[in-house]
Amino acid sequence: MSLDPVLSRIDADLSAATDRLFDLLRIPSISTDPAYKSDCDRAADWLVADLASFGIEASKRPTPGHPMVVGHVKGDGPHVLFYGHYDVQPVDPLDLWDRDPFDPAIEDTAKGKVIRARGSSDDKGQLMTFVEACRAWKSVHGALPCSITFFFEGEEESGSPSLIPFLKANAEELRADVALICDTGLFESRVPSIITQLRGLCGEEITLTGPDKDLHSGMYGGAAMNPLRMLARILGNLHDDDGRIQVPHFYDGVPELPEEIAAQWQALGFDHTAFLGDVGLSEPAGEADRSALEMIWSRPTAEINGMIGGYTGDGFKTVLPSKASAKVSFRLVGTQDPHAIRRNFREWVQDQLPHDVTASFKAHGASPASQMETSHPAFEAARAVLGAEWGHEAAFTGCGGSIPVAGYFKSILDMDSMLVGWGKDDDQIHSPNEKYDLESFHKGIRSWARILEAISR
Amino acid sequence: MSLDPVLSRIDADLSAATDRLFDLLRIPSISTDPAYKSDCDRAADWLVADLASFGIEASKRPTPGHPMVVGHVKGDGPHVLFYGHYDVQPVDPLDLWDRDPFDPAIEDTAKGKVIRARGSSDDKGQLMTFVEACRAWKSVHGALPCSITFFFEGEEESGSPSLIPFLKANAEELRADVALICDTGLFESRVPSIITQLRGLCGEEITLTGPDKDLHSGMYGGAAMNPLRMLARILGNLHDDDGRIQVPHFYDGVPELPEEIAAQWQALGFDHTAFLGDVGLSEPAGEADRSALEMIWSRPTAEINGMIGGYTGDGFKTVLPSKASAKVSFRLVGTQDPHAIRRNFREWVQDQLPHDVTASFKAHGASPASQMETSHPAFEAARAVLGAEWGHEAAFTGCGGSIPVAGYFKSILDMDSMLVGWGKDDDQIHSPNEKYDLESFHKGIRSWARILEAISR
Numbered sequence: 001m002s003l004d005p006v007l008s009r010i011d012a013d014l015s016a017a018t019d020r021l022f023d024l025l026r027i028p029s030i031s032t033d034p035a036y037k038s039d040c041d042r043a044a045d046w047l048v049a050d051l052a053s054f055g056i057e058a059s060k061r062p063t064p065g066h067p068m069v070v071g072h073v074k075g076d077g078p079h080v081l082f083y084g085h086y087d088v089q090p091v092d093p094l095d096l097w098d099r100d101p102f103d104p105a106i107e108d109t110a111k112g113k114v115i116r117a118r119g120s121s122d123d124k125g126q127l128m129t130f131v132e133a134c135r136a137w138k139s140v141h142g143a144l145p146c147s148i149t150f151f152f153e154g155e156e157e158s159g160s161p162s163l164i165p166f167l168k169a170n171a172e173e174l175r176a177d178v179a180l181i182c183d184t185g186l187f188e189s190r191v192p193s194i195i196t197q198l199r200g201l202c203g204e205e206i207t208l209t210g211p212d213k214d215l216h217s218g219m220y221g222g223a224a225m226n227p228l229r230m231l232a233r234i235l236g237n238l239h240d241d242d243g244r245i246q247v248p249h250f251y252d253g254v255p256e257l258p259e260e261i262a263a264q265w266q267a268l269g270f271d272h273t274a275f276l277g278d279v280g281l282s283e284p285a286g287e288a289d290r291s292a293l294e295m296i297w298s299r300p301t302a303e304i305n306g307m308i309g310g311y312t313g314d315g316f317k318t319v320l321p322s323k324a325s326a327k328v329s330f331r332l333v334g335t336q337d338p339h340a341i342r343r344n345f346r347e348w349v350q351d352q353l354p355h356d357v358t359a360s361f362k363a364h365g366a367s368p369a370s371q372m373e374t375s376h377p378a379f380e381a382a383r384a385v386l387g388a389e390w391g392h393e394a395a396f397t398g399c400g401g402s403i404p405v406a407g408y409f410k411s412i413l414d415m416d417s418m419l420v421g422w423g424k425d426d427d428q429i430h431s432p433n434e435k436y437d438l439e440s441f442h443k444g445i446r447s448w449a450r451i452l453e454a455i456s457r
Numbered sequence: 458m459s460l461d462p463v464l465s466r467i468d469a470d471l472s473a474a475t476d477r478l479f480d481l482l483r484i485p486s487i488s489t490d491p492a493y494k495s496d497c498d499r500a501a502d503w504l505v506a507d508l509a510s511f512g513i514e515a516s517k518r519p520t521p522g523h524p525m526v527v528g529h530v531k532g533d534g535p536h537v538l539f540y541g542h543y544d545v546q547p548v549d550p551l552d553l554w555d556r557d558p559f560d561p562a563i564e565d566t567a568k569g570k571v572i573r574a575r576g577s578s579d580d581k582g583q584l585m586t587f588v589e590a591c592r593a594w595k596s597v598h599g600a601l602p603c604s605i606t607f608f609f610e611g612e613e614e615s616g617s618p619s620l621i622p623f624l625k626a627n628a629e630e631l632r633a634d635v636a637l638i639c640d641t642g643l644f645e646s647r648v649p650s651i652i653t654q655l656r657g658l659c660g661e662e663i664t665l666t667g668p669d670k671d672l673h674s675g676m677y678g679g680a681a682m683n684p685l686r687m688l689a690r691i692l693g694n695l696h697d698d699d700g701r702i703q704v705p706h707f708y709d710g711v712p713e714l715p716e717e718i719a720a721q722w723q724a725l726g727f728d729h730t731a732f733l734g735d736v737g738l739s740e741p742a743g744e745a746d747r748s749a750l751e752m753i754w755s756r757p758t759a760e761i762n763g764m765i766g767g768y769t770g771d772g773f774k775t776v777l778p779s780k781a782s783a784k785v786s787f788r789l790v791g792t793q794d795p796h797a798i799r800r801n802f803r804e805w806v807q808d809q810l811p812h813d814v815t816a817s818f819k820a821h822g823a824s825p826a827s828q829m830e831t832s833h834p835a836f837e838a839a840r841a842v843l844g845a846e847w848g849h850e851a852a853f854t855g856c857g858g859s860i861p862v863a864g865y866f867k868s869i870l871d872m873d874s875m876l877v878g879w880g881k882d883d884d885q886i887h888s889p890n891e892k893y894d895l896e897s898f899h900k901g902i903r904s905w906a907r908i909l910e911a912i913s914r
Contacts, residue, residue, distance in 0.1 A: 199675065203773045212737030216887075217760050218656065218858020221788050222752035223733065225742040228761040229696065236693025239686065276680065280669030281813045285682040295679035303674050304685040305776050306767035311784060316660045316821035318786050319762050327768060329775050331678050356738045364773035401675020430673075 001141045003453045009136040010445050017132045017445065018106070018115070018438070020050065024086070024124050025104040025117040031066055031087035032158035040066040040154045043086045047152055054135045058150060061170075063162035066154030070173070073134075077146035077456035080378070081176035081415070083405060084127030084183065085156035088119035089430045096432035106438065111426075113438040120436035122429035126182040126421050127152065129444030136449060145456035149176055153405070156183075160404065167412040175413045178378045180451075181406060182444075184399065185423030187268060192386035192394040192447070194379060195419040196261075196372040197298065200332035201402045202341050203305075203364030206231075206349060207325040210357050214310075217318040225356040228309040228324040234352050235326055238302050242288040245302045245330075247348045253335035257298050264395055265293050278425075297398025301331040327364070331400060338366035370407045373416045381454035382420060389447050422447065458598045460910045466593040467902050474589045474902065475563070475572070475895075477507065481543070481581050482561040482574040488523055488544035489615040497523040497611045500543045504609055511592045515607060518627075520619035523611030527630070530591075534603035534913035537835070538633035538872070540862060541584030541640065542613035545576035546887045553889035563895065568883075570895040577893035579886035583639040583878050584609065586901030593906060602913035606633055610862070613640075617861065624869045632870045635835045637908075638863060639901075641856065642880030644725060645732075649843035649851040649904070651836060652876040653718075653829040654755065657789035658859045659798050660762075660821030663688075663806060664782040667814050671767075674775040682813040685766040685781040691809050692783055695759050699745040702759045702787075704805045710792035714755050721852055722750050735882070754855025758788040784821070788857065795823035827864045830873045838911035839877060846904045879904065 010017075029043035030036040044060045044067045051058040051071045058071025066087060091101040099105065104117035115125060137144050151174060155162055167174060187193040210227035211220070240246055257265070272284055272292035286295035295301075309324030311317035330341055346361050353359055372379070374396065386394035399419070406417040422444035428434045467474075486500035487493040501517045501524045508515040508528045515528025523544060548558040556562065561574035572582060594601050608631060612619055624631060644650040667684035668677070697703055714722070729741055729749035743752035752758075766781030768774035787798055803818050810816060829836070831853065843851035856876070863874040879901035885891045 201675075201775070203775070205773070210738065215736060216858065217758070217762060217786060217788065218658075218856070220736070220753065221760050221786075221857055222743040222756055222758040223729065223741045223749045224736065224738055225740075226760055228764055229692070232689045232695075232761060232764070233693035235686070236690035238689075272680065276813075279672060279677070279681065281667065281681055283682075283812045284680045285811075285813065286679040292680045296677065299679055301674070301679040303678050303683055303775075303777060304689060304767065305674060305774060306769045306778075307685055307689070307781070308765050308769040310761065310763035312763045312765040312782075316662070316784055316786070317762060318658070318660070318760075320760060321763075324764070325769075327773055329674060329678075329773070331674065354742075355740045356733075356742065399675070400678060401673065 001137070001145050001453070003449060005140045006136050006449045007446055009140050010132065010449060013136065014442055017128070018441070021115065021125060021128045021441070022104045024128065025119055026102055028102045029087050029119070029154065030090050031155050033090060037066070040087055044069050044152070044154055047086060050131065051150060054138045056134070056150065061166070063166055065162045068154065068162070068166055069150065069152040071150035073144055073148050075144040075146045075148065078178070079147035079149070079176040080455065081149040081151055081174060081179045082130050083151050083153070083179055083181045084130065085123045085153040086127065087154045087157050088122070088124070089157050091118050091432070093432065098433055101434070114435040115438060115441060116433065116435045118434050120434055121423045121427035121440070122434065123156065123183050125436035125441055126423065126444065129422060129441060130180070130182055130448045132445040133448035133452060136445070137452065145452050149174060163405065164408055164412065167408055171413055175415060178376045179406070179409045179415050179417040181403065181417050181419045182421045183403060184419050184421035185425065185427070186390070187395060187397055188271070189424040189426070190390070191268065191392045192390045192420070193397045194382055194394060195399045196374050196396045197398045198370040198403055198406060199300070199400055200336065200338055200367045200369040202330040202332060202338035202366045204328050204342060204345060205325065205362040205364055206328060207323055207360045208357050209323050209360070211320065211322050214322050215320040217320050220320055221318070224320055225354065226320050227357055228321055230354065230357050231307070231309065231324040231326060234349055235304055235307070235328070237352070238304070243286050245300070247302070247341070247345050249344050250300070250341065252340070253337065254300055255334040257294065261396065265397070268293070268395055268397070296400040298333055300333050300336060303329055305329050333369045336369065338368055342366060367402055367404050367407055370410065372418070376416055378418050378455045381457070382418060382451045385450040385454045386447060389443055389450055458594070458602050458910070460906060462597045463593050463906045464903055466597050467589065467906060470593065471899055474585070475898070478572065478582060478585045478898070479561045481585065482576055483559055485559045486544050486576070486611065487547050488612050490547060494523070497544055501526050501609070501611055504543060507588065508607060511595045513591070513607065518623070520623055522619045525611065525619070525623055526607065526609040528607035530601055530605050532601040532603045532605065535635070536604035536606070536633040537912070538606040538608055538631060538636045539587050540608050540610070540636055540638045541587065542580045542610040543584065544611045544614050545581070546579065546614050548575050548889070550889065555890055558891070571892040572895060572898060573890065573892045575891050577891055578880045578884035578897070579891065580613065580640050582893035582898055583880065583901065586879060586898060587637070587639055587905045589902040590905035590909060593902070594909065602909050606631060620862065621865055621869065624865055628870055632872060635833045636863070636866045636872050636874040638860065638874050638876045639878045640860060641876050641878035642882065642884070643847070644852060644854055645728065646881040646883070647847070648725065648849045649847045649877065650854045651839055651851060652856045653831050653853045654855045655827040655860055655863060656757070656857055657793065657795055657824045657826040659787040659789060659795035659823045661785045661799055661802060662782065662819040662821055663785060664780055664817045665814050666780050666817070668777065668779050671779050672777040674777050677777055678775070681777055682811065683777050684814055685778055687811065687814050688764070688766065688781040688783060691806055692761055692764070692785070694809070700743050702757070704759070704798070704802050706801050707757070707798060709797070710794065711757055712791040714751065718853065722854070725750070725852055725854070753857040755790055757790050757793060760786055762786050790826045793826065795825055799823065824859055824861050824864055827867065829875070833873055835875050835912045839875060839908045842907040842911045843904055846900055846907055
């Protein structure tokens, strides 16, 4: 089946495709807020109907939370599973939006046309690039070039509580040769990027207790142990002067980057000055002997994500607090074991506690890093064809964040994931005024058409 | 004028004195909350009327905030000024009170009868012990044994914004031989205690800024500077391993305790195990080579009173915050200069800042320590007679907190202050279920009668 008429069809149909996306964007499917439960349901129904509209049999599948959508279509060639999510982030603070987040519009900007709406980039717009590519194939050739399972989730923005049970309960139905996940972006907003390694995450909340009630620092100051002082002292020791993390055995399982990948990353010519300059910074703050790209893609981190204790309102209160707490997270790479790191962190804290201070801990998630097995032909096929669409050779890259679904596909379905997406750095996902470039939408659809053709050869 | 009939009169009049205090306690004179402005006014009116009821000419004196009450009575002998405050702390959380905080009652407890109400101990009950002693003198002898200026403030619990201007504007009228201040307590709830040294205070708020917006730790974690990490690191260095404060020149002006005072404190047999045990602690947490009493009375401190940054709600958010801030206070002794300490602290912080982190500071008050000149005969006179009332010899003690009015009396009116009071450690001032022992009220009145007699000899 030839590609060119599919690409022409995509170009001709862009305006209608945009209208369809707008229909989906109008549904405020905020998964974390129970007030929008029926809207999540409505978004799932919309997807089932949209797949049906070009002949894909799909159904809404209940979970204890929001429904999944699963559709299947048979074709020659390999079997791929496509994953996207139809739920979106909350929109507050609403007053920072320049328009109703659920009233999508095309806007002309200095950088070109954008689709402005909550979910335009994360992830409804991205999800629909794949759907539209399939629609165009079907309309031109009457069939798709390979077998496809469509798998849409409605809880990605609220921790995916139903995902693991659903994957386990439907493993046979969902297993494919490879998963395609469209929830990421272009490297530096221009280079098509196939993510082959994702950092893991271990989240930990620590609360130190000193006195059993808040004290007045005039009466007790000097004699009473202040847990804020100890929390600052302990967490102030988390890194040494060179930015190395001091929790014992922390670096167990952290690999050096293979030379081949290191060379590819080097070739990307990452402009860390611009990357950091965008957020008001100038110098990479991680381990002294690492490049900025390593710091965000292939090196582990320890960060304090939140800290609170004592009086934090206006003015001043000379209180010695009873408690102080912090949220700490570790980004993990290689074979670092999140559970071992949690254990070692807790011991390391306990070992530093002085008399009269006790620590309690709360676990907040633990996922190991993912390393994709890129030997599946889909990876090289995709890399080979994306350059033609974007004018830049595609690269295998890392991702500093965690995309847990890729890990679950591997551990539960024994299926590797190819993560590729068309988002740009300034899409403002999770923030007010989220947008998706019309270019991302259009070239994204064309990209999927190219990838489907390449992996089906 | 003989003392015994005055003491008998006080005993006979206790029930009526309690009723009068209840009238005052019923007025919710919360100075910090504008909703209670007219109540503060009403409390001032009540005091003017109460002084008038036994022949003291007094008036309500307007300020930009709540009014002062000033009254004068001429007598033979020395001239004393008595200071107390009629305003009270807010009462929230109201649901932790066992009764309406402004519906006073006598309650029987395992430790004896108590007056339960907001302000019963801090400071309406204490203030009225002096007023009742004067009333009894007047009623028995038709006159007072010395000249007295009554000076009641209505803004003590909200930072006394009008106090300095009022003292300056009325210096001639208010100056006396010595000030008597009743806003403190018995040492270990039993030993009458004349406070001769008060710590000063320097409050400082520090905000560190890293990136110019909050960042996602997946995208930026490792490469971006996290201001929470730096704040923990810097404030974790505030003390060395022996509890010494590491800000340069911090100990300039910190005196060693005179042997005579050290001996008096030694004789108090301070039970630091009980003092700390009451709040769930076991060991003094200050400088390694100092006693617990020194730590709270005569040694300077540095404490983190509040700290906040990043995500501090339920659950977890992998944010790298743009800002992190802390409130830090220093309790000062001897001739430590609060302004120099502020300057040195700021420099010390600046010197530790890495690239890409900026610090801003906000000053929150600065008052030097106060050391009373105990050569005025009132001090020895009071110390000599209080033992008879309380069954324990009175002591010259220190106070870890700051009572700024004593410093202002010295600096503006060149008048030393004798701080003596009848509160107990479990009075729960500033907290729900505040109380004042009926014994404190009764013996407090009798104590003032004894002190007035002794200093008028």
